[in-house]
Amino acid sequence: MAEAVPAVAHQFDDAAQQREASTLGMWAFLITEIMFFGGMFLLYLIYRGSYPQTFAQASNHMDIILGTINTAVLIASSLTVVLSVHAAHDGKQKALLVFLALTILLGLIFLGIKFTEYAHKFDEHLFPGLNFGYDGENPGQAAIFFSLYFAMTGLHALHMVIGIGIFLALMLFAWRGRYSKYYFTPVEMAGLYWHFVDIIWIFLFPLFYLLGRHS
Numbered sequence: 001m002a003e004a005v006p007a008v009a010h011q012f013d014d015a016a017q018q019r020e021a022s023t024l025g026m027w028a029f030l031i032t033e034i035m036f037f038g039g040m041f042l043l044y045l046i047y048r049g050s051y052p053q054t055f056a057q058a059s060n061h062m063d064i065i066l067g068t069i070n071t072a073v074l075i076a077s078s079l080t081v082v083l084s085v086h087a088a089h090d091g092k093q094k095a096l097l098v099f100l101a102l103t104i105l106l107g108l109i110f111l112g113i114k115f116t117e118y119a120h121k122f123d124e125h126l127f128p129g130l131n132f133g134y135d136g137e138n139p140g141q142a143a144i145f146f147s148l149y150f151a152m153t154g155l156h157a158l159h160m161v162i163g164i165g166i167f168l169a170l171m172l173f174a175w176r177g178r179y180s181k182y183y184f185t186p187v188e189m190a191g192l193y194w195h196f197v198d199i200i201w202i203f204l205f206p207l208f209y210l211l212g213r214h215s
Contacts, residue, residue, distance in 0.1 A: 019185045026189045030196050033159075037200055040155075044148050044207060054141035056212030058134075061126060062149075063117055067209040070113050074198045077106035081191045088184035093174060096187070100171045103194070107164045114157055121146070149208050156204060159197045166190050 048055050084099035118127075125133035126146050134142040170190055173179065179187060 022185050022189055023192075026192050030192065033196060037152075037155075040148075040152050041203065041207075044152070047144050047148065048207075048211075051138070051141040051144070052212065054136075054138045055145050057136050058142045058145040059208060059211065059213045061121075061124070062209045062213075063120065064209050064213070066113050066117050067205055070110050071201065071205050073106050073110045073113070074201050077103050077110070078195055078198045080106065081194045085184070085187055085191045088174075088179050088187040089181060091181035093177065093179070096174050096179065097171060100167050100174065104164050104167050104171075107160055107167070111157060111160060111164075114153065118150075121150075152204060153208070156197065156200055159200070163190070163194050163197055166193065 080099045080102040084096055084103060087093075087095035087099055121127055125131050127150065128143045128147045132139070132143055132146075134146075136142060167190060170179075170187060173186070
């Protein structure tokens with residue numbers, strides 16, 4: 001049975017224009033996200049320049065093994081996203097479902113490891129607040145480091161939760177046969193979003209785990 005080309009929304013002339021509009025909309029959204037995270041990265045750099053010694057010492061409290069594992073997990077998830085887009089492009093529904101499921105699994109693994117790290121920080125009293133207890137010099141400055149750590153990685157984790165939700169929806173629609181080699185724009189757009197989330201982590205990992213470590 002021939003695969004049907006999906007209906008084009010009334011505001012578009014054809015499917016190509018609809019796809020171009022979707023791509024433009026996603027990039028516009030990602031630019032706003034870059035501006036949002038860019039402000040937080042700028043704040044980090046300002047405090048890092050003001051308290052370099054304290055930030056370097058505080059970074060030694062990061063679990064570099066778990067951070068490295070999470071980095072590898074996210075890189076692998078980027079691969080599965082690319083493979084899911086290729087599967088959708090080729091009209092391979094079963095492969096699309098498999099790669100979407102693998103992406104979700106890798107995302108859940110990342111979040112599980114991240115929440116394990118958070119639990120360790122709570123146990124070590126390194127969560128800024130009334131119970132904050134830092135055994136090094138300048139605890140006030142260290143509190144800024146950990147505040148930025150929880151804020152920036154927490155927002156990143158929230159974006160991952162959203163991404164996992166999107167992939168779950170894509171799996172449901174793919175299971176119903178909504179996507180084919182003629183129409184897979186939502187898979188592409190979700191892939192762009194996920195790659196953005198991965199890139200943010202690629203910057204977060206060295207800033208909090210590697211920069212100035214053991215100095």
